[in-house]
Amino acid sequence: MTVVAKPEAQPPPPPAPRQPPVRHVEPAPPEAGGWIRRMLPYLAAHRRNVGIALGVSIVGQAIAALSPVVQKVLIDDVIVNQTKPLAPWLILLLVTGFASAATAYFRRFRGGRIGLDVQYDMRNGVYEHLQRLDFARHDDMQTGQLVTRANSDITLVQSFLSQLPMALGNIVLFVVALFFMVRASVPLTLLVLLSLPSLGALSVRLRRVLFPATWDSQQREAEMGGVVEEAVTGVRVVKAFGQEDYEMERMAGATGTLYRSRLRLVRLTARFTPTMQAIPTLAQLGVITIGGYEVIQGTISLGTYLLFSSYLVQLLAPVRLMTGLFASAQQARAGAERVLEVLDSNPLVVEKPDAETLPPLRGAIELDQVSFGYLRSDPVLRDFSLSIAPGERLALVGASGSGKSTIALLLPRFYEVTAGAIRLDGVDVRDVTFDSLRRQVGVVFEESFLFSADVRSNIAYGRPDATDDEIEAAARAAEAHGFIMNLPDGYATVVGERGLTLSGGQRQ
Secondary structure, three states: OOOOOOOOOOOOOOOOOOOOOOOOOOOOOHHHOOHHHHHHHHHHOOHHHHHHHHHHHHHHHHHHHHHHHHHHHHHHHHHHOOOOOHHHHHHHHHHHHHHHHHHHHHHHHHHHHHHHHHHHHHHHHHHHHHHHOOHHHHHOOOHHHHHHHHHHHHHHHHHHHOOHHHHHHHHHHHHHHHHHHHHHOHHHHHHHHOHHHHHHHHHHHHHHHHHHHHHHHHHHHHHHHHHHHHHHHOHHHHHHOOOHHHHHHHHHHHHHHHHHHHHHHHHHHHHHHHHHHHHHHHHHHHHHHHHHHHHHHOOOOHHHHHHHHHHHHHHHHHHHHHHHHHHHHHHHHHHHHHHHHHHHOOOOOOOOOOOEOOOOOOOOEEEEEEEEOOEOOEOOEEEEEEEEOOOOOOOOOOOOOOOHHHHHHHOOOOOOOOEEEEEEOOEEHHHEOHHHHHOOOOOOOOOOOOOOOEHHHHHOOOOOOOOHHHHHHHHHHOOOHHHHHOOOOHHHOEOOHHHOOOOHHHHO
């Protein structure tokens, strides 16, 4: 008898978190001012969360600032002078403690969510913008640069924005604490305020040195990403020519440059941050020394001394946070300006505002004295004219670089002619919409590219709503149906990244 163990019931998977809607958010134009002003539309898109986070932060820090006042009353009036009852003030101290903890949770959660929301919008915005750029703009951009700006640069901005509610709350804490400190003892308050000019000077210095260091670090990371991308996509060429050691040397050089740049950034942070954190500690030492002496002399009460000590302890953490925030702001500035560089780039080939829909084509093609060059100083075509009748087949023959492929790229307006005109059935391609033009002009590129999906999805990429019969008919017309049916899963076979599991002929 065979006993088969009954599989244990698997718990249902947890529900996936709700995906936020994709918002179309544009940064403010360059004339709006600095990078913070240009980023305001991203925050405005989440004004509700921003308002909640800031409001909770202000209330929470205001409550936290009242705790030392309650402690002063407990020491002076309840314990020393015994003029007030213990229970109400003890309960009030407990309430302020719990309220501070609750508001701190909501402040951190909402602040973190704001950063993630903006990061989400910026990444979608960068990707959408890249999709709108033409071939000429993409030719000027390195893949490693784009990947870095869409990932780590935006992460720097996200990290900074998530700290903003806490930063505003710390300002409120400082103002409230300063008010009660002045009422308690003006000399001790002045002693604390003496540290502010030094902190301000160090902050300005930190801003000047940290921003260029961060920019350089992000640039080096992008260059390293470009080396990795080339080595991975060109792995067959690398192995075919036995250049593994050469690529490792290239990578070692790129990572070494990045290491030195990051080390410089770490050195600058290590130099300034402890100094900025030590200044308030010196102020605290002064308050402990002078305040303790005044307590002994009877100039101030023990409760007042405790109030000052408590506020200084409360202010040390915000000062450390603000120190980190200054550094984070400069890193975010570098990341934001690198992202804004991408978003500010405009396509050279644009659609006319009054562009019309191209009617169904018969197939007449006319190039009328067309001139074009990828570089204006080096034209590929000069006053080139050509006429092809509907249904006519024409082969262009010429030496490499003579412009054969360029003509195919000009028809769907992947590039713009510098002179002359291209007409389809007598209609200038510059007068119609991109979508209606490119739906009727088919281009087979010299380099075959397939997405990491199944065969069916790749064939139907230009028409996602195509039926299985239409997909099979297209494959038969390309004489691909036979080998597709021999694949392990037929049309459902996943071809792998860039279709490298297929031969070159099969990919074509």
